[in-house]
Amino acid sequence: MSKPILIVEDLTVYYYTLKGIVRAVEEASLKAYSSDLVALVGESGSGKSTLGYALLNLVPPPGRIVKGRVIVNGVDVLSLRGDELRKARGSLISMVFQDPFTTLDPVRRVGDQILEVLLEHGVPLEEARERVVEVIRAVGLPERMARAYPHQLSGGQRQRISIAAAIALKPRVLVADEPTTALDVIVQKQIMDLLDDVRKTTGMAIILITHDIALAAERATKIAVMYAGKIVEYGPKDKVIGDPLHPYTKALLKSVPDIESREWPRPIPGTPPDLRKPPSGCRFHPRCPLAMDICKRKSPNIVEVEPHHYVSCWLYEGGEASG
Amino acid sequence: MGLLRYIAVRAMLIVPTVLILYTLVFIVLRILPGDPVLAVLGTKNIPPEQLEQIRHNLGLDKPYIVQYFEYLWNVLHGDFGTSMVISGRSITADLLERLPATVELAIAGLIVSLAIGITTGFIAATKRDTKLDLGLRVFGSVTYTLFIPWLGLMFQLIFAVWLRWLPASGRIDPDVGLETVTGFYILDSIITGNMEAFRSALSHMILPALTLGLVLSGPYTRLVRTNLVKALESNYVLAYHARGVRGSRILLHAFRNALIPVVTYAGLQFALLLGGAVLTETTFDWPGIGTYLVEKVSYRDYPAIQAVVIVFAFFVGVISLIVDLIYALLDPRIRY
Amino acid sequence: MVEILSKALTRILSTIIPSRVSGRGRALVYAGLAIVLAIVFMAIAAPLLTPYDPTRRAGRSFQPPSWEHPFGTNNLGYDMWARTVYGARTVLIVVFLSIVLSMAMGVPLGLFSGYYGGRIDRALSMLMDAIYAFPSLVLAISLAVALGPSLFNAAIAIAVVYVPTYFRMVRGQVLSIKEELFVEVARALGIPTSRIIFRHILPHLIPTIMVVFSLSAADAVLTEAALSYLGLSVQPPTPDWGYDLYKGKGFVLSGYWWLIFFPGLMITLLATGFALIGEGLSEQIRRERL
Numbered sequence: 001m002s003k004p005i006l007i008v009e010d011l012t013v014y015y016y017t018l019k020g021i022v023r024a025v026e027e028a029s030l031k032a033y034s035s036d037l038v039a040l041v042g043e044s045g046s047g048k049s050t051l052g053y054a055l056l057n058l059v060p061p062p063g064r065i066v067k068g069r070v071i072v073n074g075v076d077v078l079s080l081r082g083d084e085l086r087k088a089r090g091s092l093i094s095m096v097f098q099d100p101f102t103t104l105d106p107v108r109r110v111g112d113q114i115l116e117v118l119l120e121h122g123v124p125l126e127e128a129r130e131r132v133v134e135v136i137r138a139v140g141l142p143e144r145m146a147r148a149y150p151h152q153l154s155g156g157q158r159q160r161i162s163i164a165a166a167i168a169l170k171p172r173v174l175v176a177d178e179p180t181t182a183l184d185v186i187v188q189k190q191i192m193d194l195l196d197d198v199r200k201t202t203g204m205a206i207i208l209i210t211h212d213i214a215l216a217a218e219r220a221t222k223i224a225v226m227y228a229g230k231i232v233e234y235g236p237k238d239k240v241i242g243d244p245l246h247p248y249t250k251a252l253l254k255s256v257p258d259i260e261s262r263e264w265p266r267p268i269p270g271t272p273p274d275l276r277k278p279p280s281g282c283r284f285h286p287r288c289p290l291a292m293d294i295c296k297r298k299s300p301n302i303v304e305v306e307p308h309h310y311v312s313c314w315l316y317e318g319g320e321a322s323g
Numbered sequence: 324m325g326l327l328r329y330i331a332v333r334a335m336l337i338v339p340t341v342l343i344l345y346t347l348v349f350i351v352l353r354i355l356p357g358d359p360v361l362a363v364l365g366t367k368n369i370p371p372e373q374l375e376q377i378r379h380n381l382g383l384d385k386p387y388i389v390q391y392f393e394y395l396w397n398v399l400h401g402d403f404g405t406s407m408v409i410s411g412r413s414i415t416a417d418l419l420e421r422l423p424a425t426v427e428l429a430i431a432g433l434i435v436s437l438a439i440g441i442t443t444g445f446i447a448a449t450k451r452d453t454k455l456d457l458g459l460r461v462f463g464s465v466t467y468t469l470f471i472p473w474l475g476l477m478f479q480l481i482f483a484v485w486l487r488w489l490p491a492s493g494r495i496d497p498d499v500g501l502e503t504v505t506g507f508y509i510l511d512s513i514i515t516g517n518m519e520a521f522r523s524a525l526s527h528m529i530l531p532a533l534t535l536g537l538v539l540s541g542p543y544t545r546l547v548r549t550n551l552v553k554a555l556e557s558n559y560v561l562a563y564h565a566r567g568v569r570g571s572r573i574l575l576h577a578f579r580n581a582l583i584p585v586v587t588y589a590g591l592q593f594a595l596l597l598g599g600a601v602l603t604e605t606t607f608d609w610p611g612i613g614t615y616l617v618e619k620v621s622y623r624d625y626p627a628i629q630a631v632v633i634v635f636a637f638f639v640g641v642i643s644l645i646v647d648l649i650y651a652l653l654d655p656r657i658r659y
Numbered sequence: 660m661v662e663i664l665s666k667a668l669t670r671i672l673s674t675i676i677p678s679r680v681s682g683r684g685r686a687l688v689y690a691g692l693a694i695v696l697a698i699v700f701m702a703i704a705a706p707l708l709t710p711y712d713p714t715r716r717a718g719r720s721f722q723p724p725s726w727e728h729p730f731g732t733n734n735l736g737y738d739m740w741a742r743t744v745y746g747a748r749t750v751l752i753v754v755f756l757s758i759v760l761s762m763a764m765g766v767p768l769g770l771f772s773g774y775y776g777g778r779i780d781r782a783l784s785m786l787m788d789a790i791y792a793f794p795s796l797v798l799a800i801s802l803a804v805a806l807g808p809s810l811f812n813a814a815i816a817i818a819v820v821y822v823p824t825y826f827r828m829v830r831g832q833v834l835s836i837k838e839e840l841f842v843e844v845a846r847a848l849g850i851p852t853s854r855i856i857f858r859h860i861l862p863h864l865i866p867t868i869m870v871v872f873s874l875s876a877a878d879a880v881l882t883e884a885a886l887s888y889l890g891l892s893v894q895p896p897t898p899d900w901g902y903d904l905y906k907g908k909g910f911v912l913s914g915y916w917w918l919i920f921f922p923g924l925m926i927t928l929l930a931t932g933f934a935l936i937g938e939g940l941s942e943q944i945r946r947e948r949l
């Protein structure tokens with residue numbers, strides 16, 4: 001395989017709130033290659049969005065990236081400062097957000113908002129104008145929509161515009177945070193098709209943040225499962241879905257309706273932890289049916305159990321489990 | 324088209340406001356106990372027959388309902404009646420003479436308050452949660468509770484009496500011989516090319532405008548700050564950042580969004596501006612409608628007071644219409 | 660009634676007295692309370708604070724501030740400190756009266772108008788909106804003129820002007836609370852309407868009413884001062900800050916600053932005190948809702 005286009009190492013992000021430190025992302029590591037679609041799945045509040053922001057070095061206060069590295073196409077994004085960082089956003093790595101109703105500036109024409117991205121990265125005006133038309137067509141909208149204001153568009157159209165603005169500069173990585181959650185089912189499918197298309201034609205890697213594991217199973221090439229701020233399992237889609245290793249992944253898969261197995265969905269017992277005081281050791285241990293003594297005391301490392309398939313669980317961490 | 328229709332419909336809404344206030348004042352002034360004519364002339368020992376005659380001349384002997392509609396009819400024709408105190412003096416003429424002074428002061432006050440409020444609000448929002456932010460917010464709430472006559476008189480003491488930089492009161496130095504064209508002195512002095520008059524009008528304007536503007540700036544500080552903070556926390560700002568738009572440009576876009584509610588508020592605040600203008604005018608002997616009202620109050624000249632209320636109500640209505648239009652122009656989401 | 664009051668009181672105390680709330684809201688409330696209470700104390704203890712009668716000559720005219728006359732003397736030789744402390748009585752009485760009156764009108768009207776809706780609600784709202792949009796000072800002036808200048812009439816004039824403030828706020832809240840589950844449940848259980856309004860809706864409004872109370876108290880102070888500045892409140896020689904300031908205006912050019920500075924400062928301080936309480940309270944309510 002060629003070199004990975006995105007490398008995330010030990011990424012740790014905390015929110016320093018008045019009521020305590022929220023350990024939103026803890027030592028997350030990932031790799032993605034050209035044309036990958038990595039689905040980041042997990043319950044709400046597990047730190048997916050925070051991880052997404054951190055990839056752009058865009059964690060909102062009171063959040064701070066505590067440690068770790070994010071390398072996009074060989075560039076260490078977290079070490080960039082000032083104008084370099086700004087220019088990396090949009091051209092190297094970009095992001096699409098969940099709510100298409102609030103992520104466009106309500107008082108500006110959408111075409112102008114796309115145009116601005118190009119101009120701000122030094123594309124000459126004439127060329128930028130052409131590119132706006134191109135990219136609006138590329139996301140499946142008629143050219144005249146450039147003159148519309150956000151409120152004149154449907155949710156799906158707005159999300160297409162957001163995607164157009166995000167990919168106008170052909171970044172190498174696109175973070176899509178629940179891009180279809182606010183949309184109805186048919187539009188969801190269209191938007192996912194669009195993202196697939198973009199990925200395949202441009203070789204862009206997409207990090208798809210979703211709580212919908214069925215969607216991940218359908219679209220992803222790789223899946224990373226997050227629980228309480230940690231990536232607990234990571235690997236090729238077929239492995240993670242077909243042969244899940246981590247007890248949380250297994251529970252998660254059983255919690256969604258599965259037509260083939262004709263089994264009733266079984267919700268995971270217990271509640272997700274408060275990330276201000278996460279459980280000791282393995283963060284899943286209070287809810288894990290297989291928890292052992294060591295799980296409460298020590299945090300398991302993430303290990304490559306089989307090629308490209310990583311798990312963070314004492315059940316798989318060699319001899320130490322017994323000790 | 325759409326816009327004209329919108330203006331027409333919106334303009335119709337002024338009518339009930341003015342009617343309600345007219346009715347209210349009419350009731351308050353005529354029907355409440357106490358005879359207005361006696362109130363004005365009671366001390367002068369005028370024989371009863373003559374009082375009857377005066378009542379008759381003023382139409383006060385007619386049934387209330389007739390008085391109510393007659394007056395309304397006259398007002399619709401631009402006739403606000405005659406003064407009860409100086410007999411035969413046309414109130415309409417008085418008002419027309421005083422109106423430009425009040426409008427000039429109100430506009431100057433509005434400009435000052437917007438300038439102060441927007442600047443401080445902007446700084447407070449961009450320096451959110453710092454000492455400066457806190458200081459500006461306190462400034463905003465304290466200025467709002469400054470008593471206008473006090474502030475105005477302190478300004479007079481400092482800048483007119485002690486430092487002698489500016490005139491204490493009045494609207495213009497009578498010696499400069501300004502020819503009035505529109506009644507707006509600053510405008511007139513420019514039109515007639517009278518530099519001396521311009522300087523005089525401007526220097527007389529500074530203290531009253533500053534007084535009124537400072538007191539009314541507080542709510543703008545708060546409003547601009549709150550809305551700019553909200554805008555800066557909004558998803559579209561995050562999205563701008565994610566696409567690599569420069570911070571200064573994002574601030575500009577957020578600012579534009581934050582100003583939209585400020586326009587609406589400026590309309591609502593116009594009533595405060597007029598109320599403040601009354602106090603500012605009396606403090607600076609500014610010959611506008613406010614001083615007119617206060618003069619008439621001491622004589623209890625009811626028709627004149629009634630006229631001022633109607634004019635102010637009309638004013639408030641027209642301004643809110645204008646504000647709505649500006650709002651519609653600024654915000655593409657508003658459709659008419 | 661007792662129950663409502665006690666509920667209200669605990670509610671107020673729990674907002675004012677710091678338990679779980681932090682920071683600036685509390686500091687603002689304290690600062691405001693300190694100012695207001697100091698002035699209330701001044702009013703109550705007036706005879707203890709000055710040996711002079713505020714309506715009698717106490718020495719030479721136009722004396723600048725000194726140990727003998729901390730706020731100086733005016734053209735009639737009255738002691739300005741004595742007029743200041745006794746003047747606190749006037750303004751506090753007018754403000755208190757006017758607020759109680761306007762609350763007594765505005766709150767019930769808002770409750771019923773909002774709860775029942777319909778044509779009466781629309782008519783009332785229109786009336787209130789018209790008054791609300793109009794310069795309150797001008798309206799208060801007209802009312803005070805019609806009623807004749809006196810302390811009580813000034814209070815009525817101010818009260819009328821602020822009825823819409825309470826009306827609009829209460830009505831708006833009722834409209835939103837009305838839709839909430841507990842009201843629906845109460846209605847379904849057949850609890851009489853008046854009971855629903857007073858027992859179940861009113862208590863929820865108390866924090867907001869408190870905020871509006873303090874903010875409109877600030878406005879009322881300024882309006883009272885304006886009326887008396889224009890000669891439409893108590894008549895001389897009764898001590899009143901606004902009137903004293905108006906008298907001081909005549910001596911600006913002579914530079915007798917103490918005749919202007921002190922009365923105006925007191926008006927502004929009292930208004931600021933109330934405003935700080937209001938802002939502190941609203942800040943806390945906002946935080947509680949977060």
Ligand SMILES: Nc1ncnc2c1ncn2[C@@H]1O[C@H](COP(=O)(O)OP(=O)(O)O)[C@@H](O)[C@H]1O
Binds near residue numbers: 022061063
């Ligand atoms: N701005 C913030 N301030 C404080 N805590 C936050 C903030 N944003 C998110 N969090 C906390 O961080 C954790 C992860 O949130 P998030 O990344 O949004 O999760 P997800 O996207 O998986 O739902 C949650 O516990 C959330 O409460």
Ligand code: SF4
Binds near residue numbers: 248295315
């Ligand atoms: S480490 Fe222990 S508690 Fe955690 S998932 Fe594995 S078995 Fe369960």
Ligand SMILES: [Mg+2]
Binds near residue numbers: 045048049050
């Ligand atoms: Mg999220």
